[in-house]
Amino acid sequence: QKEVEQDPGPLSVPEGAIVSLNCTYSNSAFQYFMWYRQYSRKGPELLMYTYSSGNKEDGRFTAQVDKSSKYISLFIRDSQPSDSATYLCAMSAIPDGSGNTGKLIFGQGTTLQVKP
Amino acid sequence: GAVVSQHPSWVICKSGTSVKIECRSLDFQATTMFWYRQFPKQSLMLMATSNEGSKATYEQGVEKDKFLINHASLTLSTLTVTSAHPEDSSFYICSATLTDSYNSPLHFGNGTRLTVT
Numbered sequence: 001q002k003e004v005e006q007d008p009g010p011l012s013v014p015e016g017a018i019v020s021l022n023c024t025y026s027n028s029a030f031q032y033f034m035w036y037r038q039y040s041r042k043g044p045e046l047l048m049y050t051y052s053s054g055n056k057e058d059g060r061f062t063a064q065v066d067k068s069s070k071y072i073s074l075f076i077r078d079s080q081p082s083d084s085a086t087y088l089c090a091m092s093a094i095p096d097g098s099g100n101t102g103k104l105i106f107g108q109g110t111t112l113q114v115k116p
Numbered sequence: 117g118a119v120v121s122q123h124p125s126w127v128i129c130k131s132g133t134s135v136k137i138e139c140r141s142l143d144f145q146a147t148t149m150f151w152y153r154q155f156p157k158q159s160l161m162l163m164a165t166s167n168e169g170s171k172a173t174y175e176q177g178v179e180k181d182k183f184l185i186n187h188a189s190l191t192l193s194t195l196t197v198t199s200a201h202p203e204d205s206s207f208y209i210c211s212a213t214l215t216d217s218y219n220s221p222l223h224f225g226n227g228t229r230l231t232v233t
Contacts, residue, residue, distance in 0.1 A: 008157070031219075032219045032221075034221050034222075036224075041207075041227070041229065042226050042227060043120075043122070043209045043211075043224035043225050043226045043227045044160070044209070044224045045224070046221050046222070046223060046224075049221050051219070088159065088160070090222075092219065094219075102219075103162065104162075104222060106159045106160045107159060108158065108159045109157075109158075109159055111157075
């Protein structure tokens, strides 16, 4: 079992739709959660960064973390064709000398296509 | 925001030759930089952690003699793929953090697409 599971998609939605992207994880020590957006042939761009459980909103983007369920989500409201990209979740734990190194662990990425 | 610049953006080389990729932090100093490799439709695979002024730390399975990393200054790390072979063809991406704190998020360069013929 991978530490971080993410449905690769592809996910295709019409313009204006609400998009829900999700990741599950197995390591209960993860406390720092990030979402990156990666356009084709480009490096990942940091979208959202959250610590522990809760919600964070930034414009059309909302990140949710449910540590009890080991589940994180990224919601995109009023999706636009320019949102078409691959979305990667990433997470890390505090280094503790017993296996957790503090390094970022990435999901496989979900490819999103928003059709005009 | 933090800007990480990577050069070249793409390179084609012949089998057996070496290729150098540069990664620069443009508006901040980075004592630590990270090198990733990404195959099509796959996630990022950490290759090594580059530490300014000391030897890089390589992940298990990554050949340190093949992927030479030099971090000579606080704003520049280089990755040299030595004696490249077609199986080394991939997308290489560097990243850096604004601080050395373990919870500081990564900022990525735009990647280098390497094709070995």
